[in-house]
Amino acid sequence: MSTETLAAVATDPSDLSRRLSAAEQQLVQSERLASIGQLAAGVAHEINNPVGYIFSNIGTLERYLGDLFRMLAAYEAAEPLLAGTPSAAELASLREEIELDYLKDDIPSLMAETAEGVKRVRKIVQDLKDFSRVDQRQDWEWADLHHGLDSTLNIVNNEIKYKADVRREYGRLPEVQCLASELNQVFMNLLVNAAHAITAPRGTIIVRTCTEGEGDAARVWVEVEDDGCGIAPESLKRIFDPFFTTKPVGKGTGLGLSLAYGILRKHDGAIDVRSTPGQGSCFRVTLPVRHRGVAGEAS
Ligand SMILES: Nc1ncnc2c1ncn2[C@@H]1O[C@H](COP(=O)(O)OP(=O)(O)OP(=O)(O)O)[C@@H](O)[C@H]1O
Ligand SMILES: [Mg+2]
Structure with missing residues:
Protein backbone atom coordinates (compact mmCIF):
# COMPACT_ATOMS: atom_id res chain seq x y z
CA MET A 1 0.00 0.00 0.00
CA SER A 2 1.43 3.39 -0.92
CA THR A 3 1.73 6.16 1.66
CA GLU A 4 -1.01 8.11 -0.08
CA THR A 5 -3.47 5.32 0.23
CA LEU A 6 -2.44 4.76 3.81
CA ALA A 7 -3.02 8.42 4.56
CA ALA A 8 -6.30 8.32 2.73
CA VAL A 9 -7.44 5.30 4.69
CA ALA A 10 -6.36 6.82 7.93
CA THR A 11 -8.13 10.09 7.29
CA ASP A 12 -11.32 8.86 5.73
CA PRO A 13 -13.56 8.46 8.78
CA SER A 14 -16.28 6.57 6.96
CA ASP A 15 -13.76 4.01 5.72
CA LEU A 16 -12.22 3.72 9.17
CA SER A 17 -15.55 3.13 10.81
CA ARG A 18 -16.48 0.62 8.12
CA ARG A 19 -13.28 -1.30 8.84
CA LEU A 20 -13.77 -1.06 12.57
CA SER A 21 -17.27 -2.38 12.33
CA ALA A 22 -16.10 -5.19 10.04
CA ALA A 23 -13.46 -6.15 12.61
CA GLU A 24 -16.07 -6.00 15.35
CA GLN A 25 -18.42 -8.21 13.33
CA GLN A 26 -15.63 -10.69 12.74
CA LEU A 27 -15.00 -10.84 16.44
CA VAL A 28 -18.69 -11.35 17.10
CA GLN A 29 -18.76 -14.10 14.50
CA SER A 30 -15.77 -15.94 15.91
CA GLU A 31 -17.24 -15.63 19.41
CA ARG A 32 -20.51 -16.96 18.06
CA LEU A 33 -18.70 -19.92 16.54
CA ALA A 34 -16.85 -20.51 19.79
CA SER A 35 -20.09 -20.51 21.79
CA ILE A 36 -21.81 -22.79 19.28
CA GLY A 37 -18.83 -25.10 19.70
CA GLN A 38 -19.18 -24.94 23.46
CA LEU A 39 -22.90 -25.66 23.28
CA ALA A 40 -22.31 -28.57 20.90
CA ALA A 41 -19.64 -30.03 23.15
CA GLY A 42 -21.93 -29.65 26.19
CA VAL A 43 -24.81 -31.41 24.44
CA ALA A 44 -22.45 -34.08 23.12
CA HIS A 45 -21.15 -34.68 26.63
CA GLU A 46 -24.69 -35.02 28.05
CA ILE A 47 -25.77 -37.41 25.30
CA ASN A 48 -22.61 -39.45 25.47
CA ASN A 49 -23.45 -41.26 28.71
CA PRO A 50 -27.00 -42.39 27.99
CA VAL A 51 -26.02 -43.37 24.46
CA GLY A 52 -23.17 -45.39 25.94
CA TYR A 53 -25.45 -47.52 28.10
CA ILE A 54 -28.14 -47.83 25.41
CA PHE A 55 -25.43 -49.17 23.12
CA SER A 56 -24.12 -51.65 25.64
CA ASN A 57 -27.65 -52.73 26.71
CA ILE A 58 -28.58 -53.41 23.10
CA GLY A 59 -25.61 -55.73 22.83
CA THR A 60 -26.72 -57.59 25.99
CA LEU A 61 -30.35 -57.67 24.83
CA GLU A 62 -29.30 -59.21 21.53
CA ARG A 63 -27.50 -61.97 23.40
CA TYR A 64 -30.48 -62.57 25.75
CA LEU A 65 -32.88 -62.67 22.81
CA GLY A 66 -30.68 -65.22 21.09
CA ASP A 67 -30.91 -67.39 24.23
CA LEU A 68 -34.70 -66.92 24.42
CA PHE A 69 -35.09 -67.91 20.78
CA ARG A 70 -33.06 -71.07 21.42
CA MET A 71 -35.27 -71.87 24.39
CA LEU A 72 -38.39 -71.22 22.31
CA ALA A 73 -37.13 -73.57 19.60
CA ALA A 74 -36.62 -76.26 22.24
CA TYR A 75 -40.20 -75.78 23.52
CA GLU A 76 -41.50 -75.93 19.97
CA ALA A 77 -39.62 -79.15 19.37
CA ALA A 78 -41.29 -80.62 22.48
CA GLU A 79 -44.80 -79.45 21.49
CA PRO A 80 -45.87 -82.70 19.76
CA LEU A 81 -45.72 -84.31 23.22
CA LEU A 82 -48.73 -82.16 24.18
CA ALA A 83 -50.80 -83.16 21.16
CA GLY A 84 -54.51 -83.56 21.98
CA THR A 85 -54.26 -81.77 25.35
CA PRO A 86 -55.97 -78.43 26.16
CA SER A 87 -52.50 -76.88 26.53
CA ALA A 88 -51.75 -77.67 22.88
CA ALA A 89 -54.88 -75.80 21.73
CA GLU A 90 -54.04 -72.88 23.99
CA LEU A 91 -50.50 -72.70 22.62
CA ALA A 92 -51.76 -72.80 19.03
CA SER A 93 -54.19 -69.97 19.60
CA LEU A 94 -51.60 -67.88 21.42
CA ARG A 95 -49.09 -68.44 18.63
CA GLU A 96 -51.62 -67.10 16.16
CA GLU A 97 -52.66 -64.19 18.36
CA ILE A 98 -49.13 -62.88 18.79
CA GLU A 99 -48.07 -63.84 15.26
CA LEU A 100 -45.09 -65.73 16.55
CA ASP A 101 -43.52 -66.45 13.15
CA TYR A 102 -43.63 -62.77 12.24
CA LEU A 103 -42.09 -61.79 15.60
CA LYS A 104 -39.27 -64.26 15.11
CA ASP A 105 -38.46 -62.62 11.79
CA ASP A 106 -38.97 -59.04 12.84
CA ILE A 107 -37.23 -58.92 16.22
CA PRO A 108 -33.69 -59.52 14.90
CA SER A 109 -34.06 -56.87 12.21
CA LEU A 110 -35.55 -54.40 14.73
CA MET A 111 -32.59 -55.02 16.99
CA ALA A 112 -30.11 -54.61 14.13
CA GLU A 113 -31.74 -51.34 13.03
CA THR A 114 -31.75 -50.03 16.59
CA ALA A 115 -28.09 -50.93 17.05
CA GLU A 116 -27.26 -49.22 13.76
CA GLY A 117 -29.18 -46.08 14.81
CA VAL A 118 -27.43 -45.87 18.16
CA LYS A 119 -24.07 -46.40 16.47
CA ARG A 120 -24.84 -43.43 14.24
CA VAL A 121 -25.80 -41.26 17.21
CA ARG A 122 -22.56 -42.28 18.93
CA LYS A 123 -20.58 -41.29 15.85
CA ILE A 124 -22.29 -37.91 15.61
CA VAL A 125 -21.62 -37.24 19.29
CA GLN A 126 -17.97 -38.18 18.81
CA ASP A 127 -17.72 -35.95 15.75
CA LEU A 128 -19.25 -33.05 17.63
CA LYS A 129 -16.71 -33.52 20.38
CA ASP A 130 -13.84 -33.74 17.90
CA PHE A 131 -15.16 -30.78 15.99
CA SER A 132 -15.50 -28.42 18.92
CA ARG A 133 -12.60 -29.70 20.99
CA VAL A 134 -13.91 -27.55 23.78
CA ASP A 135 -13.00 -30.27 26.21
CA GLN A 136 -9.41 -29.58 25.29
CA ARG A 137 -7.47 -26.36 25.54
CA GLN A 138 -7.46 -24.36 22.33
N1 LIG B 1 -17.24 -23.00 -3.93
C1 LIG B 1 -17.75 -21.84 -4.33
N2 LIG B 1 -18.37 -21.73 -5.53
C2 LIG B 1 -18.90 -20.56 -5.96
N3 LIG B 1 -18.85 -19.42 -5.24
C3 LIG B 1 -18.25 -19.45 -4.04
C4 LIG B 1 -17.68 -20.65 -3.51
N4 LIG B 1 -17.15 -20.38 -2.31
C5 LIG B 1 -17.38 -19.07 -2.09
N5 LIG B 1 -18.05 -18.51 -3.11
C6 LIG B 1 -18.45 -17.11 -3.25
O1 LIG B 1 -17.78 -16.36 -2.26
C7 LIG B 1 -18.73 -15.66 -1.46
C8 LIG B 1 -18.19 -15.50 -0.07
O2 LIG B 1 -18.09 -16.77 0.59
P1 LIG B 1 -18.09 -16.81 2.17
O3 LIG B 1 -17.97 -18.21 2.57
O4 LIG B 1 -17.11 -15.83 2.69
O5 LIG B 1 -19.51 -16.22 2.53
P2 LIG B 1 -20.94 -16.89 2.32
O6 LIG B 1 -20.80 -18.34 2.03
O7 LIG B 1 -21.66 -16.06 1.31
O8 LIG B 1 -21.61 -16.68 3.73
P3 LIG B 1 -21.20 -17.42 5.11
O9 LIG B 1 -20.04 -18.33 4.81
O10 LIG B 1 -20.82 -16.32 6.04
O11 LIG B 1 -22.42 -18.14 5.51
C9 LIG B 1 -19.99 -16.49 -1.57
O12 LIG B 1 -21.16 -15.71 -1.33
C10 LIG B 1 -19.94 -16.93 -3.03
O13 LIG B 1 -20.35 -15.92 -3.90
MG1 LIG C 1 -19.61 -19.55 3.27
Whole structure:
Protein backbone atom coordinates (compact mmCIF):
# COMPACT_ATOMS: atom_id res chain seq x y z
CA MET A 1 0.00 0.00 0.00
CA SER A 2 1.43 3.39 -0.92
CA THR A 3 1.73 6.16 1.66
CA GLU A 4 -1.01 8.11 -0.08
CA THR A 5 -3.47 5.32 0.23
CA LEU A 6 -2.44 4.76 3.81
CA ALA A 7 -3.02 8.42 4.56
CA ALA A 8 -6.30 8.32 2.73
CA VAL A 9 -7.44 5.30 4.69
CA ALA A 10 -6.36 6.82 7.93
CA THR A 11 -8.13 10.09 7.29
CA ASP A 12 -11.32 8.86 5.73
CA PRO A 13 -13.56 8.46 8.78
CA SER A 14 -16.28 6.57 6.96
CA ASP A 15 -13.76 4.01 5.72
CA LEU A 16 -12.22 3.72 9.17
CA SER A 17 -15.55 3.13 10.81
CA ARG A 18 -16.48 0.62 8.12
CA ARG A 19 -13.28 -1.30 8.84
CA LEU A 20 -13.77 -1.06 12.57
CA SER A 21 -17.27 -2.38 12.33
CA ALA A 22 -16.10 -5.19 10.04
CA ALA A 23 -13.46 -6.15 12.61
CA GLU A 24 -16.07 -6.00 15.35
CA GLN A 25 -18.42 -8.21 13.33
CA GLN A 26 -15.63 -10.69 12.74
CA LEU A 27 -15.00 -10.84 16.44
CA VAL A 28 -18.69 -11.35 17.10
CA GLN A 29 -18.76 -14.10 14.50
CA SER A 30 -15.77 -15.94 15.91
CA GLU A 31 -17.24 -15.63 19.41
CA ARG A 32 -20.51 -16.96 18.06
CA LEU A 33 -18.70 -19.92 16.54
CA ALA A 34 -16.85 -20.51 19.79
CA SER A 35 -20.09 -20.51 21.79
CA ILE A 36 -21.81 -22.79 19.28
CA GLY A 37 -18.83 -25.10 19.70
CA GLN A 38 -19.18 -24.94 23.46
CA LEU A 39 -22.90 -25.66 23.28
CA ALA A 40 -22.31 -28.57 20.90
CA ALA A 41 -19.64 -30.03 23.15
CA GLY A 42 -21.93 -29.65 26.19
CA VAL A 43 -24.81 -31.41 24.44
CA ALA A 44 -22.45 -34.08 23.12
CA HIS A 45 -21.15 -34.68 26.63
CA GLU A 46 -24.69 -35.02 28.05
CA ILE A 47 -25.77 -37.41 25.30
CA ASN A 48 -22.61 -39.45 25.47
CA ASN A 49 -23.45 -41.26 28.71
CA PRO A 50 -27.00 -42.39 27.99
CA VAL A 51 -26.02 -43.37 24.46
CA GLY A 52 -23.17 -45.39 25.94
CA TYR A 53 -25.45 -47.52 28.10
CA ILE A 54 -28.14 -47.83 25.41
CA PHE A 55 -25.43 -49.17 23.12
CA SER A 56 -24.12 -51.65 25.64
CA ASN A 57 -27.65 -52.73 26.71
CA ILE A 58 -28.58 -53.41 23.10
CA GLY A 59 -25.61 -55.73 22.83
CA THR A 60 -26.72 -57.59 25.99
CA LEU A 61 -30.35 -57.67 24.83
CA GLU A 62 -29.30 -59.21 21.53
CA ARG A 63 -27.50 -61.97 23.40
CA TYR A 64 -30.48 -62.57 25.75
CA LEU A 65 -32.88 -62.67 22.81
CA GLY A 66 -30.68 -65.22 21.09
CA ASP A 67 -30.91 -67.39 24.23
CA LEU A 68 -34.70 -66.92 24.42
CA PHE A 69 -35.09 -67.91 20.78
CA ARG A 70 -33.06 -71.07 21.42
CA MET A 71 -35.27 -71.87 24.39
CA LEU A 72 -38.39 -71.22 22.31
CA ALA A 73 -37.13 -73.57 19.60
CA ALA A 74 -36.62 -76.26 22.24
CA TYR A 75 -40.20 -75.78 23.52
CA GLU A 76 -41.50 -75.93 19.97
CA ALA A 77 -39.62 -79.15 19.37
CA ALA A 78 -41.29 -80.62 22.48
CA GLU A 79 -44.80 -79.45 21.49
CA PRO A 80 -45.87 -82.70 19.76
CA LEU A 81 -45.72 -84.31 23.22
CA LEU A 82 -48.73 -82.16 24.18
CA ALA A 83 -50.80 -83.16 21.16
CA GLY A 84 -54.51 -83.56 21.98
CA THR A 85 -54.26 -81.77 25.35
CA PRO A 86 -55.97 -78.43 26.16
CA SER A 87 -52.50 -76.88 26.53
CA ALA A 88 -51.75 -77.67 22.88
CA ALA A 89 -54.88 -75.80 21.73
CA GLU A 90 -54.04 -72.88 23.99
CA LEU A 91 -50.50 -72.70 22.62
CA ALA A 92 -51.76 -72.80 19.03
CA SER A 93 -54.19 -69.97 19.60
CA LEU A 94 -51.60 -67.88 21.42
CA ARG A 95 -49.09 -68.44 18.63
CA GLU A 96 -51.62 -67.10 16.16
CA GLU A 97 -52.66 -64.19 18.36
CA ILE A 98 -49.13 -62.88 18.79
CA GLU A 99 -48.07 -63.84 15.26
CA LEU A 100 -45.09 -65.73 16.55
CA ASP A 101 -43.52 -66.45 13.15
CA TYR A 102 -43.63 -62.77 12.24
CA LEU A 103 -42.09 -61.79 15.60
CA LYS A 104 -39.27 -64.26 15.11
CA ASP A 105 -38.46 -62.62 11.79
CA ASP A 106 -38.97 -59.04 12.84
CA ILE A 107 -37.23 -58.92 16.22
CA PRO A 108 -33.69 -59.52 14.90
CA SER A 109 -34.06 -56.87 12.21
CA LEU A 110 -35.55 -54.40 14.73
CA MET A 111 -32.59 -55.02 16.99
CA ALA A 112 -30.11 -54.61 14.13
CA GLU A 113 -31.74 -51.34 13.03
CA THR A 114 -31.75 -50.03 16.59
CA ALA A 115 -28.09 -50.93 17.05
CA GLU A 116 -27.26 -49.22 13.76
CA GLY A 117 -29.18 -46.08 14.81
CA VAL A 118 -27.43 -45.87 18.16
CA LYS A 119 -24.07 -46.40 16.47
CA ARG A 120 -24.84 -43.43 14.24
CA VAL A 121 -25.80 -41.26 17.21
CA ARG A 122 -22.56 -42.28 18.93
CA LYS A 123 -20.58 -41.29 15.85
CA ILE A 124 -22.29 -37.91 15.61
CA VAL A 125 -21.62 -37.24 19.29
CA GLN A 126 -17.97 -38.18 18.81
CA ASP A 127 -17.72 -35.95 15.75
CA LEU A 128 -19.25 -33.05 17.63
CA LYS A 129 -16.71 -33.52 20.38
CA ASP A 130 -13.84 -33.74 17.90
CA PHE A 131 -15.16 -30.78 15.99
CA SER A 132 -15.50 -28.42 18.92
CA ARG A 133 -12.60 -29.70 20.99
CA VAL A 134 -13.91 -27.55 23.78
CA ASP A 135 -13.00 -30.27 26.21
CA GLN A 136 -9.41 -29.58 25.29
CA ARG A 137 -7.47 -26.36 25.54
CA GLN A 138 -7.46 -24.36 22.33
CA ASP A 139 -3.84 -24.97 21.82
CA TRP A 140 -1.36 -25.71 19.12
CA GLU A 141 -1.46 -29.45 18.79
CA TRP A 142 -0.35 -32.15 16.40
CA ALA A 143 -3.44 -33.31 14.58
CA ASP A 144 -4.45 -35.72 11.86
CA LEU A 145 -6.17 -33.52 9.27
CA HIS A 146 -7.93 -36.50 7.68
CA HIS A 147 -9.60 -37.10 11.00
CA GLY A 148 -10.73 -33.45 11.16
CA LEU A 149 -11.98 -33.59 7.56
CA ASP A 150 -13.95 -36.77 8.21
CA SER A 151 -15.58 -35.35 11.36
CA THR A 152 -16.43 -32.14 9.56
CA LEU A 153 -17.84 -34.03 6.58
CA ASN A 154 -20.06 -35.96 8.95
CA ILE A 155 -21.31 -32.79 10.53
CA VAL A 156 -22.11 -31.05 7.25
CA ASN A 157 -23.42 -34.25 5.69
CA ASN A 158 -26.98 -32.97 5.91
CA GLU A 159 -26.11 -29.87 3.97
CA ILE A 160 -24.32 -31.87 1.29
CA LYS A 161 -25.98 -35.24 0.87
CA TYR A 162 -28.95 -34.11 -1.22
CA LYS A 163 -26.79 -32.02 -3.54
CA ALA A 164 -23.52 -33.77 -4.12
CA ASP A 165 -21.46 -36.91 -3.83
CA VAL A 166 -18.27 -36.47 -1.88
CA ARG A 167 -15.12 -38.12 -3.19
CA ARG A 168 -12.17 -38.35 -0.84
CA GLU A 169 -8.82 -38.44 -2.58
CA TYR A 170 -6.60 -38.50 0.46
CA GLY A 171 -2.86 -38.64 0.06
CA ARG A 172 -0.44 -39.39 2.87
CA LEU A 173 -0.35 -36.66 5.47
CA PRO A 174 1.85 -36.34 8.51
CA GLU A 175 0.28 -34.90 11.64
CA VAL A 176 0.19 -31.14 11.38
CA GLN A 177 0.78 -28.71 14.19
CA CYS A 178 -2.30 -26.54 14.20
CA LEU A 179 -5.35 -25.21 15.97
CA ALA A 180 -7.41 -28.21 14.98
CA SER A 181 -10.91 -26.95 15.71
CA GLU A 182 -10.25 -23.70 13.88
CA LEU A 183 -9.09 -25.64 10.84
CA ASN A 184 -12.28 -27.69 11.07
CA GLN A 185 -14.20 -24.42 10.79
CA VAL A 186 -12.25 -23.61 7.64
CA PHE A 187 -13.05 -27.02 6.15
CA MET A 188 -16.67 -26.67 7.16
CA ASN A 189 -17.05 -23.36 5.39
CA LEU A 190 -15.32 -24.62 2.23
CA LEU A 191 -17.56 -27.69 2.16
CA VAL A 192 -20.76 -25.75 2.77
CA ASN A 193 -19.76 -23.19 0.13
CA ALA A 194 -19.09 -26.03 -2.32
CA ALA A 195 -22.50 -27.56 -1.61
CA HIS A 196 -24.21 -24.16 -2.03
CA ALA A 197 -22.46 -23.71 -5.38
CA ILE A 198 -23.90 -26.89 -6.92
CA THR A 199 -26.53 -25.96 -9.47
CA ALA A 200 -27.08 -29.24 -11.32
CA PRO A 201 -29.48 -31.64 -9.66
CA ARG A 202 -26.44 -33.47 -8.35
CA GLY A 203 -22.78 -32.49 -8.26
CA THR A 204 -19.48 -33.82 -7.02
CA ILE A 205 -17.27 -32.44 -4.29
CA ILE A 206 -13.73 -33.74 -4.18
CA VAL A 207 -11.65 -33.45 -1.02
CA ARG A 208 -7.99 -33.93 -1.84
CA THR A 209 -4.92 -33.90 0.39
CA CYS A 210 -1.20 -34.02 -0.27
CA THR A 211 2.20 -33.38 1.33
CA GLU A 212 4.96 -31.40 -0.35
CA GLY A 213 8.58 -30.95 0.66
CA GLU A 214 10.43 -32.51 3.54
CA GLY A 215 11.71 -31.81 7.01
CA ASP A 216 11.13 -28.31 8.32
CA ALA A 217 10.00 -27.12 4.90
CA ALA A 218 7.26 -29.74 4.62
CA ARG A 219 3.83 -28.38 3.81
CA VAL A 220 0.49 -30.03 3.37
CA TRP A 221 -2.45 -28.95 1.32
CA VAL A 222 -6.14 -29.71 1.40
CA GLU A 223 -8.32 -28.99 -1.61
CA VAL A 224 -12.08 -28.75 -1.77
CA GLU A 225 -13.22 -28.85 -5.37
CA ASP A 226 -16.75 -28.58 -6.70
CA ASP A 227 -18.35 -28.70 -10.11
CA GLY A 228 -20.79 -25.95 -9.21
CA CYS A 229 -21.53 -22.50 -10.56
CA GLY A 230 -17.97 -21.15 -10.34
CA ILE A 231 -17.07 -17.58 -9.41
CA ALA A 232 -17.25 -14.60 -11.74
CA PRO A 233 -13.88 -12.80 -12.21
CA GLU A 234 -15.20 -9.60 -10.64
CA SER A 235 -16.31 -11.52 -7.52
CA LEU A 236 -13.09 -13.54 -7.31
CA LYS A 237 -11.18 -10.48 -6.08
CA ARG A 238 -13.63 -9.92 -3.27
CA ILE A 239 -14.54 -13.33 -1.91
CA PHE A 240 -12.14 -13.02 1.05
CA ASP A 241 -13.54 -9.60 2.01
CA PRO A 242 -15.67 -9.64 5.13
CA PHE A 243 -19.36 -9.47 4.22
CA PHE A 244 -18.85 -10.15 0.56
CA THR A 245 -21.62 -12.55 -0.33
CA THR A 246 -23.65 -13.34 -3.40
CA LYS A 247 -26.11 -15.35 -1.37
CA PRO A 248 -29.57 -14.12 -0.46
CA VAL A 249 -30.18 -12.56 2.94
CA GLY A 250 -30.36 -15.24 5.57
CA LYS A 251 -28.34 -17.74 3.56
CA GLY A 252 -24.90 -16.19 3.86
CA THR A 253 -23.24 -13.47 5.89
CA GLY A 254 -20.13 -13.36 3.75
CA LEU A 255 -17.85 -14.07 6.69
CA GLY A 256 -16.88 -17.67 6.06
CA LEU A 257 -13.93 -17.08 3.75
CA SER A 258 -12.67 -14.01 5.59
CA LEU A 259 -12.61 -16.05 8.81
CA ALA A 260 -10.87 -18.86 6.95
CA TYR A 261 -8.32 -16.39 5.65
CA GLY A 262 -7.64 -15.11 9.19
CA ILE A 263 -7.31 -18.63 10.58
CA LEU A 264 -4.83 -19.58 7.85
CA ARG A 265 -2.79 -16.46 8.39
CA LYS A 266 -2.45 -17.48 12.03
CA HIS A 267 -1.09 -20.80 10.77
CA ASP A 268 1.39 -19.17 8.36
CA GLY A 269 -0.68 -20.90 5.74
CA ALA A 270 -2.51 -19.74 2.68
CA ILE A 271 -5.78 -20.15 0.89
CA ASP A 272 -5.97 -20.00 -2.89
CA VAL A 273 -8.75 -20.44 -5.35
CA ARG A 274 -9.09 -21.43 -8.98
CA SER A 275 -12.47 -21.06 -10.55
CA THR A 276 -14.12 -21.20 -13.94
CA PRO A 277 -17.59 -19.72 -14.13
CA GLY A 278 -20.09 -22.39 -15.06
CA GLN A 279 -17.64 -25.21 -14.35
CA GLY A 280 -16.67 -25.08 -10.72
CA SER A 281 -14.15 -23.95 -8.16
CA CYS A 282 -11.27 -25.40 -6.25
CA PHE A 283 -10.10 -23.94 -2.93
CA ARG A 284 -6.68 -25.00 -1.71
CA VAL A 285 -5.56 -24.58 1.89
CA THR A 286 -1.79 -24.86 2.38
CA LEU A 287 -0.20 -25.28 5.81
CA PRO A 288 3.28 -25.78 7.16
CA VAL A 289 3.57 -29.13 8.94
CA ARG A 290 5.36 -27.52 11.84
CA HIS A 291 4.07 -24.24 13.16
CA ARG A 292 6.68 -21.59 13.78
CA GLY A 293 5.95 -18.62 15.87
CA VAL A 294 4.83 -19.50 19.37
CA ALA A 295 7.83 -19.57 21.59
CA GLY A 296 8.54 -22.61 23.71
CA GLU A 297 6.12 -24.95 21.98
CA ALA A 298 6.37 -27.77 19.51
CA SER A 299 8.86 -30.47 19.75
N1 LIG B 1 -17.24 -23.00 -3.93
C1 LIG B 1 -17.75 -21.84 -4.33
N2 LIG B 1 -18.37 -21.73 -5.53
C2 LIG B 1 -18.90 -20.56 -5.96
N3 LIG B 1 -18.85 -19.42 -5.24
C3 LIG B 1 -18.25 -19.45 -4.04
C4 LIG B 1 -17.68 -20.65 -3.51
N4 LIG B 1 -17.15 -20.38 -2.31
C5 LIG B 1 -17.38 -19.07 -2.09
N5 LIG B 1 -18.05 -18.51 -3.11
C6 LIG B 1 -18.45 -17.11 -3.25
O1 LIG B 1 -17.78 -16.36 -2.26
C7 LIG B 1 -18.73 -15.66 -1.46
C8 LIG B 1 -18.19 -15.50 -0.07
O2 LIG B 1 -18.09 -16.77 0.59
P1 LIG B 1 -18.09 -16.81 2.17
O3 LIG B 1 -17.97 -18.21 2.57
O4 LIG B 1 -17.11 -15.83 2.69
O5 LIG B 1 -19.51 -16.22 2.53
P2 LIG B 1 -20.94 -16.89 2.32
O6 LIG B 1 -20.80 -18.34 2.03
O7 LIG B 1 -21.66 -16.06 1.31
O8 LIG B 1 -21.61 -16.68 3.73
P3 LIG B 1 -21.20 -17.42 5.11
O9 LIG B 1 -20.04 -18.33 4.81
O10 LIG B 1 -20.82 -16.32 6.04
O11 LIG B 1 -22.42 -18.14 5.51
C9 LIG B 1 -19.99 -16.49 -1.57
O12 LIG B 1 -21.16 -15.71 -1.33
C10 LIG B 1 -19.94 -16.93 -3.03
O13 LIG B 1 -20.35 -15.92 -3.90
MG1 LIG C 1 -19.61 -19.55 3.27
